[in-house]
Amino acid sequence: MTLRVLAAMSGGVDSAVAAARAAEAGHDVTGVHMALSSNPKSYRSGARGCCTLEDSRDARRAADVIGIPFYVWDLAERFDRDVVQDFVDEYAAGRTPNPCLRCNEKIKFAALLDKALALGFDAVCTGHYARLDDGVLRRGVDEGKDQSYVLAVCTREQLAHAMFPLGDTTKADIRREAERRGLRVADKPDSHDICFIADGDTRGFLAERLGAAPGPIVDTSGEVVGEHDGAYSYTVGQRKGLRIGRPAPDGKPRYVLDISPVNNTVTVGPREALDVHEITGERPVWLAAPPAGPHDCQVQLRAHGEVYDCTAGVEGDLVRIRLHAPAKGVATGQAAVLYDGDTVLGSATIAATDSVFA
């Protein structure tokens, strides 16, 4: 069946090949580059991110090669509100957000999709590495590139209008295919980090928006061992950049165990204290039927992170996830994505853990 497909084109190789594949499959494809900054130059320069003028031109050039219409849609306001501001707010609240996930949830498969549907499109196509068959979301075959984690926050309704043509292919093959198709972005470097933080300096970005807020760094006994410029710039499990003058009594490295925005305190301690056995997730999204009782499955707690065996169950509005072996450095605000093998069952936002200091 020929669908009217809106291909979101970042200017990178993945979304270009995805659009080409959708067109080759016989769909009626229109390319759209999302302008996510009202002042594009303020974003990452060079060809690494997904928000620069150069990226917009790369996307246009790819669309021309594929032979599809191409437009730039201004989604800067929505992006700033739902992704950038959310990112800042989450850090300010002591959590660790994943903006790519938020962008999928609020921009690509919300603002962009809604507008596309209203304008008569049937689906939004992206270059994500994930497989989607009959509403079943699975990991992409390229384990290193798999992006099912950042898509797992999307609802069934959102995914019903999504198309991920790259899930069955490895990145290396996509690059070869791009070259074969004459797409000049074939050897463009992968994007990394956070597209709206131009220099990759997340701490500096947050400091600029939240201001300096010096406070104590304490150890597990409550003793002050250092000072920080703002609790928001720490992540649970973080080891580097703590700037603690004196070593721990046992001489072992110390890790961030807890961030408390209320009293502006960062707690550090030994690696063992990071152990988490149980996670409480909120705002669950189920792609499969919610488990009726305790359900044995796997959980992933951060993008490209380790996968743990677990038993998950629904408790009211929450999801309780019991890990069969402890995980380390689980940050609230990240998504807990439940898998059965390579199939996504659902996801929830990590609200609390049983870590001693959480």
Add this chain to the structure above:
Amino acid sequence: MVTYLDHAATTPMVAESIAAMTAELGQVGNPSSLHSVGRRARRVVEESREIIAEAFGARPSEVVFTGGGTEADNLAVKGLFWARRAADPRRTRVLASAIEHHAVLDAAQWLADHEGARVELIPVDEYGRVSPDTLRAMIGEDVALVTVMWANNEVGTVQPIEELAAVAREHGVPFHSDAVQAAAQLPVDFAAGGDALSVSGHKLGGPLGIGALLLAKGVDPTPVLHGGGQERDVRSGTLDTPAIAGFAAAVQVAAAGRAAGAARLTALRDTLVERVRAAVPDAVLNGHPTLRLPGNAHFSFPGCEGDALLMLLDARGIECSTGSACSAGVSQPSHVLLAMGADAARARGSLRFTLGHDSTAADVDALVDAIGPVVDRARRAGLS
């Protein structure tokens, strides 16, 4: 089947222009050379200059070829500013209408940013017209130049150029007019229109990359391009004989058919306006109801986004424009509509349809068939 309703962006070349240009592409000769092939090329250039001069009521010596309308505007604005200020350092004010093309506005803004110019925008009424009285109230001895376009590229409003030029003349201030859009469809008369006038080849059925600045005798802007001293020492660079020949041929065709063409386009345009309004009753025609370019129809469709309308029409083979400038492909609210008092929503929901020498009733039919459903669809998508 494509319906081309974007003649304000560029026009198809007329057959006479293609023939004249391609005939020259096979020839050798720099019009500045003294030998025979140079003399032959120079003859083509000078005959072309005479044709263009005659069509616009100028003397051949008043035609300075440029690389297009933007260059002509830059030469006029910057060059006249520099020359006038050099003659009297008090002359630092530049008066430009608020609805000028960016080739004028941004050139003026550059002078403000780098050369100490004080740029003042001449306000317009709700139709986009500049009043001669407004100009009279603003002008003074310290004005370096006045620039008001003959007809606006977005909404098509035609300015009272003769009266505005007369106000400038009373004060001895050079008057420039960007006639890039007007030249194809209106009787543009340089003798009545001031001291400097920009025209462009590809807007009137000629080739891209060629234009002219008509410069009255004794009006000598400081050059923007320095070099071999061609074109009265005002615009250096080897003359593009094929493009100039094609430009002249197109001007000749346009001038010969101007009166009849304007009448035909006006009737066609009025039909378009009437039928679009019948299909979309709340569509607002922007610009002046009668004092507008014959081929221009510019609407705001309440509750719609111009970009969405453009895309939906494009998908149906209808090619038009929002008419406003882009920044990284993201359309900005039109400065023209904002200057006319439109709010941001009306400015964003606008579309420009422009007819030209090859437009037919079938083009209007195609638009009228599509516009109703397209507006309904865009309205559902809203102003997200």
